[in-house]
Amino acid sequence: MYLYNFFFTRFFDVLMSHFETDTCSPLPPLELLWKSLTDSIECSIVVIDRSYRIQFINRFEGGWVAADMLGRNVFDFVQPSSVEYSQTMIESVFQTGQACAFDIESFDAPNHPTTVYSVRAVPIQISGAVVSVVVTLIDTRLAQAAESLQRESQQNLQKLLTLHDRERQLISYEIHDGLAQYLAGAAMQLEAFDHACRPHSKSILTDSFHFLEEGLRLVGASVDESRRLVSGMRPLSLDELGIISAVEILVDEARIDIPHVEYSWSEGILRFCPGLETTVFRIVQESLTNIRKHSDAHRASVRLERRGDSDLAIIVTDDGIGFDLTAVAANHFGIEGICQRAKIYGREALITSSIGKGSRVEVVLPFIPDTRNEQQSQII
Known part of the structure; x- marks a missing residue:
């Protein structure tokens, strides 16, 4: 009882020092506060004495009744294979x-599956001596289930994006091979008509040629617009040239506004899955667009880098004016788009910048090999 009075008193003093102010009402009685806190925490909390006997427990998920566990040796509820290690800890x-942390297998009640717990043990000291240990136990199945659900959600999202990317690819081919070709053919016919008729036209028709010129202009604009739509859906350069050359085209375009842009890549980067190629392309495209529009940079660099067998890094830097990350507007879709594309693969975009010191975008994605040739061979 002395131990609990000491422990609860210290617990109460700490809480009171933080929360009992002139603007706060007094806290509830200590026992009620302690019970509410331990009941509200999802993990199991066990207090054991120097003889390893259970002094307090809020709950236990292994099928045992908490009240029946009081006074018993804590290792009665640990699998024999885990007793020696857990007792040592x-x-x-x-x-x-x-304090220390470790994992154990519990000895659960009949008809209950064995549970693996993630354990953290923290000492309770009185006058410099450890008199009890507070042990928290978290059922790893909950964390594993959450991780599994997150992985499944990411996989489903990637499948949807891959399907969406394929649909966009098919539409882009339809525009490129159909509408764009018809428009280009119409433009050629109109130009041929113009060249054939203009030298021999009578003065009465001369004033009408401006209608033909306007028609040619509109057809030309339609061709340009169809090409822009195709590039927006999925750049044909990705399929025709591959990611290395497609990014090089982006770099060449960026050199119009940035005097010096370096581009490099590590060996082993040839082709990977279409969805990942599109993501890499868009991250580089958005990063370079931000530099061109906002940074006033003289130098920039783009690097695609394999990291081990499992990761691919995209690194884009510049020496521009930089920006304050905390002041970036919530509707800054460029940076937000980069971050969201990384999250699709369960990763985070690392964006660093400060006023006058340029910026750096680094995104490390899981490397997913290209299986298109394998799928085609299976179809054949």
Whole structure:
């Protein structure tokens, strides 16, 4: 009882020092506060004494009733294979006064599956001596289930994006091979008519040629617009030239506004899955667009880099005026688009910048090999 009075009193003093002010009402009684806190926490909380006996437990997910566990040796509820290791870890807390973390398998009640817990043990000290240890146990199945659900969601999203990318690709081919070709053919016919008729036209028709010129202009604009739509859906350069050359085209376009743009890539980067190629292309495209529009940079660099067997890094830097990340507007779709594309693959975009010191965009994505040739061979 002395131990609990001490522990609860210290617990209460800390809470009171933080929360009891002139503008706050007094906290509830200590026992009620402690019970509410331990009941509201999803993990199991166990307090054990120097003899490893359970002094307090809020709940246990292994099928045991918490009240029946009080006073018993905590290792009665640990799988025999985990007892020696877990006892060594708990004893080290008593001996050193240092917290530790480890995993154990519980000895669950009949008809309950064995559970693996992630454990953290923290000492309770009185006058410099460890008198008890507070142990928190988190059922790893919950974390594993959450991770599995997140992976499944990401995989489903990637499948949807791949399907969406293929549909956009088919539409772009339809525009390129159909509408754009018809428009280009119409433009050629009108130009041929213009060249054939103009030298022999009578004065009465001369004033009508401006209608033909306007028609040619509109057809030309339609051809340009169809090409822009094709590029927006999925750049044909990705399919025709591959990611290395497609990014090189972006770099060449950026050199119109940025005097010096370096481009490099590591060996082993040839082709990878279409969805990933599109993501890499768009991240580089958006990064270079931001530099061209906002940075007033003289130098920039783009690098595609393999990191081990599993990752691909995109790194874009510039020496421009930089910006304050905290002041970037929420509707700055360029940076937001880069971040969202990284999240699709379960990764984060690392964007660093400061006023007058340029900026750096680094995105590390999982490398997904190209399986298109394998799929085609299976179809054949």
